[in-house]
Amino acid sequence: MQSALLGKEEAKKAIALLRSSYKDAHYYLDFKNDIDLVVAAIISAQTRDEVVNSITPALFSRYRTVQDYARADEAELAGYISRVSFAAAKAKNIIRTCSAIMERHGGKIPRTMEQLVELPGIGRKTANTILINAYGIVEGIPVDTWVIKLSGRIGLSGSKDPEGIERDLMGLVDREDWRNFGYVLKAHGKAICQSQVPLCSKCVINKLCPKNGVAKNR
Ligand code: SF4
Numbered sequence: 001m002q003s004a005l006l007g008k009e010e011a012k013k014a015i016a017l018l019r020s021s022y023k024d025a026h027y028y029l030d031f032k033n034d035i036d037l038v039v040a041a042i043i044s045a046q047t048r049d050e051v052v053n054s055i056t057p058a059l060f061s062r063y064r065t066v067q068d069y070a071r072a073d074e075a076e077l078a079g080y081i082s083r084v085s086f087a088a089a090k091a092k093n094i095i096r097t098c099s100a101i102m103e104r105h106g107g108k109i110p111r112t113m114e115q116l117v118e119l120p121g122i123g124r125k126t127a128n129t130i131l132i133n134a135y136g137i138v139e140g141i142p143v144d145t146w147v148i149k150l151s152g153r154i155g156l157s158g159s160k161d162p163e164g165i166e167r168d169l170m171g172l173v174d175r176e177d178w179r180n181f182g183y184v185l186k187a188h189g190k191a192i193c194q195s196q197v198p199l200c201s202k203c204v205i206n207k208l209c210p211k212n213g214v215a216k217n218r
Contacts, residue, residue, distance in 0.1 A: 004210050006155040011172050014154055014205045018184050021204050022191075025183040027133050029053060034109045034134040035098075036060050039069065041126045042094055046145075047084040055083055066107045069098035093121030113139050125162060138179045141169050146186040150193055155210045 006014060028049040031037040039059070044052045059080045063069050069077070078091035097119045101107060109130065110116050116127035125144060131137040141147070143162040147169075151157040157168035173181045192199045198215045206212045 004155055005158050006208060006210065008172065010208050011156055014156070014208045015173055015177075015181070017204045017208075018188055019177060019181070022184045022187040025180055025187040027129070027183060028186075030056060031133075032060070034130070035064075035066050035069070037134050038097070038109055038122075038126075038130055039063075039094055041129045042097065042121050043081050043084050043090050045090070046086070051083055055081060066098045066101050066109070069094050070102045072098075090121070096120040097122060109134060111135055111137060123162075124166070132179045138175070141166050141173065141178045142182045143169075144182060144186065146189040147182045149195065150185045150189050153193065153198075153209070153211045153215050154205065 029037070029040040029044055030053045031040050036056070040052055040056055043056075062080060063072060063077070072091075072095055074088075074091050074095060077094065078087045081087045081090060084090065100119050101109060105115070110119070111131070113124070113127050113131065116122050116130060117124060122130075124140065125142045128140045128142040131139055132142070143151075143166045148162060148165060151165050151169060152160075156172060157165045159165045159168055169181065170178065189195070192203050193215070198211075200206050200209070200212045200215065203209065203212070209215075
């Protein structure tokens with residue numbers, strides 16, 4: 001029986017195979033500017049991208065600037081995002097985040113990890129997402145629920161917390177690939193390594209993966 005963690009060489013082979021299988025993997029949320037991106041990233045927590053993309057056109061027409069969100073009526077804003085989970089809490093966070101951006105940064109979205117994670121509702125995953133997709137700045141790998149699940153299944157990380165997983169992946173993935181490796185894992189999860197019943201017989205890394213054939217519901 002294989003260990004639950006891959007050795008470094010095997011892990012690098014698995015990463016290379018996944019990268020070449022999902023060359024078009026990219027960030028899935030729609031946005032036209034950096035404030036759209038910040039808001040989409042906040043409301044996407046525990047919500048499918050398709051649901052987020054279905055509600056953001058109306059939201060982005062109603063609110064166009066950081067100031068618009070900072071001044072928004074919380075109940076009205078929550079109404080625009082009512083189809084996402086935790087809409088009321090997310091509306092509150094968007095208003096608090098945009099108020100903080102107005103007060104601390106003159107209405108400009110910060111360009112550093114340190115400044116972003118001090119904003120309410122912005123953790124490292126969202127900060128990485130904003131830096132990569134708004135500014136092309138790569139400081140780490142965004143770790144979402146797909147990345148957490150697949151990193152454990154494939155044996156790329158033994159950590160349970162997102163920061164530990166990100167650290168492990170940063171040690172395995174070439175730096176120039178940090179920007180999209182999370183999206184590669186997500187694409188693999190949606191296409192093949194599905195949550196309930198992974199399609200291991202069709203998987204490009206099934207000869208390397210320690211959970212080949214035994215990952216059901218794990
Ligand atoms: S072999 Fe199965 S569990 Fe492992 S990555 Fe492929 S689909 Fe997922």
